[in-house]
Amino acid sequence: MDKPGIGTLQESSLHNALKKWYARPGDLLETKVGGYWIDIVRGDQLIEIQTKNFSSIRKKLERLVKDHPVRLVYPIAVERWILRIANISEQVLSTRKSPKRGKILDLFSELVRFPHLVIEPNFSLEILYIQEEAVWQDDGRGSWRRKHWSLIDHRLVNVIGSREFHSVEDYYGFLPPDLPQEFTVQDLAGRINTPGWLANKMAYSLRQMGILEVVGKKRQAYLYAIKEHASATPGGTHI
Numbered sequence: 001m002d003k004p005g006i007g008t009l010q011e012s013s014l015h016n017a018l019k020k021w022y023a024r025p026g027d028l029l030e031t032k033v034g035g036y037w038i039d040i041v042r043g044d045q046l047i048e049i050q051t052k053n054f055s056s057i058r059k060k061l062e063r064l065v066k067d068h069p070v071r072l073v074y075p076i077a078v079e080r081w082i083l084r085i086a087n088i089s090e091q092v093l094s095t096r097k098s099p100k101r102g103k104i105l106d107l108f109s110e111l112v113r114f115p116h117l118v119i120e121p122n123f124s125l126e127i128l129y130i131q132e133e134a135v136w137q138d139d140g141r142g143s144w145r146r147k148h149w150s151l152i153d154h155r156l157v158n159v160i161g162s163r164e165f166h167s168v169e170d171y172y173g174f175l176p177p178d179l180p181q182e183f184t185v186q187d188l189a190g191r192i193n194t195p196g197w198l199a200n201k202m203a204y205s206l207r208q209m210g211i212l213e214v215v216g217k218k219r220q221a222y223l224y225a226i227k228e229h230a231s232a233t234p235g236g237t238h239i
Contacts, residue, residue, distance in 0.1 A: 019040065081134070112205050
């Protein structure tokens with residue numbers, strides 16, 4: 001490690017724990033490459049773990065992927081427990097399981113920031129399916145949705161699986177096989193059982209990757225079609 005503590009002062013417990021979980025013997029942690037601090041350097045591969053806010057690393061990845069193999073690791077919480085702690089003593093007041101379950105399509109809420117990177121030969125992405133704890137503190141300063149409890153941290157409980165994406169072909173599988181030849185975002189949302197806003201981000205991302213193309217309009221909605229690709233089949237990775 002070039003400089004102990006760099007990158008850990010403002011990262012969540014989740015990010016730090018995933019970095020330790022992902023690292024192998026011989027890896028370099030928090031090493032500077034091309035003017036940027038990298039979470040993990042494994043031989044000639046640069047590994048960045050990002051738990052949210054892809055916008056903050058867009059320029060960094062766009063620069064690094066030109067000269068280095070870059071892997072982006074993104075966790076999706078398929079199970080979550082909420083820990084409520086006291087404001088001063090931080091004593092655990094209660095624990096309950098959240099009904100919210102993350103799914104792989106949630107990736108597009110962040111990947112929409114730079115879907116063009118998928119086209120880069122040096123870029124790969126890995127989804128980690130995790131169990132996590134969300135820590136709420138009774139400080140009166142949080143969102144009204146949490147009744148003014150603050151969400152202060154995310155903690156890793158377990159990594160229970162993963163999925164890797166190495167090329168554009170891997171993303172064709174997000175499209176369900178029963179889509180009509182021409183379809184709208186609402187058609188897509190209905191078949192993958194996801195909100196329209198997320199289906200819209202997915203359609204935009206796949207269009208930027210060259211997987212979808214706009215072929216017309218139906219009233220005010222764009223009509224999309226899947227671009228044919230010899231080695232790609234819709235439905236291969238859809239969850």
